[in-house]
Amino acid sequence: MINPLDLYAKIESLIGFDVQYEKLYEVYLQLLHSLHVKTILDVGCGNGKFLKHLQNAEFRACGIDRSVVMVERACTLGVDASTKELDAFEEASFECVVAIADVLNYIPVAELESFFEAVARVLPKNGYFICDVNTLYGxxxxxxxxxxxxxxxxxxxxxxxxxxxxxxxxxxxxxxxxxxxxxxxxxxxxYFHSLAFFKKLKAFKLCSTKPIALFGDEPDKTILIFQKR
Ligand SMILES: C[S@@+](CC[C@H](N)C(=O)[O-])C[C@H]1O[C@@H](n2cnc3c(N)ncnc32)[C@H](O)[C@@H]1O
CATH class of the missing domain: 2.20.25.110 (S-adenosyl-L-methionine-dependent methyltransferases)
Known part of the structure; x- marks a missing residue:
């Protein structure tokens, strides 16, 4: 039985979200520039295209993904990607963590709090975590x-x-x-995650949210900007 994440990797180019994802990357890049962060971990980096943007913009970035197929694809772009888990990194080793294109929706509600704790561990106090989740319309x-x-x-x-x-x-x-x-x-x-859940996190303060419409006129994703408490 194929790992579902590797199966997604196999069909990614057939689904073809490239145009929409480039629009999403633009928003993330603007946010990262405005926050003046330099060291970034991309969790669920997928095919590595966003890591390539970060590399071109002279951020210091690496990525992790649970799909071996995705990581192999990312490495062909000359970016630093691996199948490491969050606990493989030193405490407070990045100024910012990102998880782009509904990575959080792959995590069941029951595992989300411990995921946030693992993200918090690799950030310093006031470090940023930026991610996006699908809206109900999404x-x-x-x-x-x-x-x-x-x-x-x-x-x-x-x-x-x-x-x-x-x-x-x-x-x-x-x-x-x-x-x-x-x-x-x-x-x-x-899994759908409600905004109410993100407002109650122990490890992070939800600083702002940004609705974004990639596939139509109505917002299909919400970008969430957190700061570690
Ligand atoms: C929709 S893709 C987005 C990939 C990439 N961020 C992009 O912008 O193209 C979601 C990715 O999250 C990865 N993923 C899902 N759950 C994960 C987890 N708990 N840890 C690391 N990667 C995960 C999947 O393997 C997949 O590559």
Whole structure:
């Protein structure tokens, strides 16, 4: 059975969010410049494109991701990416941590508080954590539904349903191998997180929120800017 995060990595280029994600990266880069931070950890760095932007803008940055496929892809861009966990880093070793493009929605509600504590450990007092989460509209109005894509040697079918604050995305991918197709299938669950949860965190103060509309006129994500207490 394939790791669901590696399965997402396999279908990423077929889904094609590049234009929207570049718009999101612009917003993050502006925020990072305005906060005057230099050392950054990108949690859930994925294919490394944002790390490349950071490198080009002369930030000192590295990234971690739980998908080996993603990390290998990121390393081809010449950025510092690995499958390390947050606890592999020294205490207070970054001025800022980012988690971009709904990384937090991959974390179940029950594990979110300990994730925030692990992020807090690698930051100094008043260090920043910037992330974004999908809004309800992002799940119900954008992500939910059926999508099929046919590209070169791959055929993809995705069905996403949002129920009880969870998005279940079922994925079937056919990849051509010689004359035959190999079928890979799996599912990914993403969790809606309410703003009320983020306001009650022990380790962080929620300083500001920024709604952002990447896929339409209505905000599908909210950017959250935290400072460590
Ligand atoms: C939608 S992708 C976004 C990737 C990247 N930030 C970008 O902008 O393209 C979400 C990423 O989060 C990673 N991920 C999910 N949960 C994670 C966790 N707990 N720790 C590290 N990476 C995680 C996935 O493997 C995936 O690469």
């Amino acid at each position: 799940f119900e109005g954008v992500a939910e539904g059926v999508m099929c894509q046919d590209k070169e040697n791959q055929f993809l079918c995705v069905e996403a349903t949002f129920e009880h604050k969870e998005l279940l995305t079922k994925i079937v991918l056919f990849e051509k191998e010689g004359e035959l197709y190999r079928k890979v299938e799996g599912s990914i669950t993403q």
